[in-house]
Amino acid sequence: DVKVTQSSRYLVKRTGEKVFLECVQDMDHENMFWYRQDPGLGLRLIYFSYDVKMKEKGDIPEGYSVSREKKERFSLILESASTNQTSMYLCASSAGDNSYNSPLHFGNGTRLTVT
């Protein structure tokens, strides 16, 4: 089974801090994604990556950046955390072959609180 591991389940950070959310997958997937999930808003795509060092903006990239130096690892960075970034963050991966019909595999999420 594919395993997508997010390094922290819960994080509490202060406004203005730089925050790193780490995600590792063990199935050699080409595609990796970062979403945030908020009540009533569903899943919103922040960034995705289709290869090492490649990244593209999703629907809500403002205030975030990402890094993919190795195929298995995709990091989400909050340069200066703000209270409106308090949310559940979900990482996902999918296979590169026939990507449009490959399901996404999600990590368990990181619940970030910014105070």
Add this chain to the structure above:
Amino acid sequence: AQSVAQPEDQVNVAEGNPLTVKCTYSVSGNPYLFWYVQYPNRGLQFLLKYITGDNLVKGSYGFEAEFNKSQTSFHLKKPSALVSDSALYFCAVNFQGGSYIPTFGRGTSLIVHP
């Protein structure tokens, strides 16, 4: 362009009764449709997908979904609901030749009452 709608924010059903969670979609080509389930404080888990072929797709935990091309729907069903089925359910769509980024619905909260 692609879009997906889950018209119900919440579905309530008694344990043992059949359940249906609705999903309709809009795509430019042949659709690829997915259902995911999310239990509290967890990530989404893949349940089933429709690519081509049989309109009735069977998935994990006794769930199935019926693809209806004329109604552009892909409703999730289960013949007999369990309390443990209570969770958030997401429908997602992509299409042949599209990107590898599926479009997700906003989710439907399923509550199964004992």
